[in-house]
Amino acid sequence: MNQDFAGQTAVVSAASRGIGRAIAQELLSRGASVTITARDAATLRSTADELAVEAGVERDRVLAVPGDAGDTESRAEAIKRTIEQFGSLDVLVNNAGVNSLFGPLVDADLDEVRQTFDVNVTAALGFTQLAWHSWMSEHGGAIVNMSSTAALRATGDIGVYGASKLALSRLTEELAYQLGPKVRVNAVAPAVVKTVFAEPLYSGQEAEVVKRYPLGRLGDPSDVAKLVAFLASDAAGWITGDTIRIDGGQLVHSVIA
Ligand SMILES: NC(=O)c1ccc[n+]([C@@H]2O[C@H](COP(=O)([O-])OP(=O)(O)OC[C@H]3O[C@@H](n4cnc5c(N)ncnc54)[C@H](OP(=O)(O)O)[C@@H]3O)[C@@H](O)[C@H]2O)c1
Structure with missing residues (x-):
């Protein structure tokens, strides 16, 4: 396997399973040391054990820091422990996202709306601020945010989620503008x-659905992981501020066709 992340450190939020886990696995197998976060500490620890075995690397190349991405102290703990253990922070993947609201926007519980935006948007900015101030402002780096195709079209039932993911894509553009040339910031929209x-x-x-x-x-987590790793790598050295769709072609046509 290509070792293009050798000597680098990555933080991947929400990575005890699913897409985040696949991203951690991809970066680890390409040479990075990786910090993973999620709320359930026991599952997160087991995932860290499994990832090290799967990638065939020393167990201490994977750091598990439990915590809610929406919680300020948890984010600070994850970044602080990463730099203590690995001595750098080159790649940040803001993968955490929640979707607890379904149905008409006019009936959406506003506390749930705030919570959705807090994890899907504010937490990504919070992690970015920490990464910038603790490492990337001086040494540079790459950030990838987890958006969604729900950001790009009306869905009828997950509108709050879609609006939060569009806000994350917009934040991605603004951060790319403000943090360049030191740091590239992109997003993916599965x-x-x-x-x-x-x-x-x-x-x-x-x-x-697949029709x-x-x-x-449908997508496999590894499909998204490979794109995230590309955007985080030097191969994407002239790409910043973009949100790349990864959707099996779903949005190339209209649902009425
Ligand atoms: N799957 C899709 O079709 C799809 C499409 C587009 C975008 N996405 C985005 O991809 C990201 C990952 O989703 P997934 O499909 O991989 O989900 P998943 O398989 O259900 O995994 C979710 C992961 O996030 C963790 N998590 C959930 N809430 C968290 C929080 N508040 N703080 C920290 N960790 C949290 C979970 O662990 P704990 O429960 O222990 O915290 C778990 O590790 C999300 O941002 C989602 O919006 C997914």
């Missing part, structure tokens, strides 16, 4: 990827 999070969108109806995908299948 359609449905087969994880626990997206299960309600395809479970029991996958054959029907809307020209490439004939």
Whole structure:
């Protein structure tokens, strides 16, 4: 495997399973040391153990720091312990995202709306501020934010989530403008990827759902991980401020076609 992240350190939020785990696995197997976060400490520790075995690296190349991405102290702890253990912070992946609201916006619980924006948008900015002040302002780095195709079209049922992800893409552009040339900031926008999070969108109806995908299948976490690693790598050295769709072609056509 290409070792293009050798000697680098990455923080991946929300990485005990799903897309975040796949991103951590990709970066680790390409030479990075990786900090992973998530709320459930026991699951996070097991994931860290598994990742080191899967990548065939020393266990101390994976640091598990439990905590809620929406919590200020948890974020600070993750960044502080990363720099203490690995001595740098070259790549930040703001992968944490929640979606607890379904249905009409006019009936959405506003406390839940605030909480959604807090984890999906404010937390990404909070992690970015910490990464910038503790390492990247001096040494440079790359940041990748986890947006969604729900940011790019109306969905009818996950509108708050979509609005928060569009805010994250917009934040990505503004950060790219403000943090360049030291730091590149990009985002990825996946359609449905087969994880626990997206299960309600395809479970029991996958054959029907994939008809809307020209490439004939839903996403796998590794599809997204490879794109995130590309954007974090030197191979993407002249890309910043972009949100790249990764959706099996879902948005190339209209649902009325
Ligand atoms: N799957 C898709 O179709 C899809 C499409 C577009 C975008 N996305 C985005 O991809 C990201 C990851 O989703 P996924 O599909 O990989 O979900 P997943 O498989 O359900 O994994 C979610 C991960 O996030 C952690 N997590 C949840 N809330 C957290 C919080 N507040 N703070 C820290 N960690 C938290 C979970 O662990 P704990 O529960 O222990 O915290 C778990 O490790 C999200 O931002 C989501 O919006 C997903």
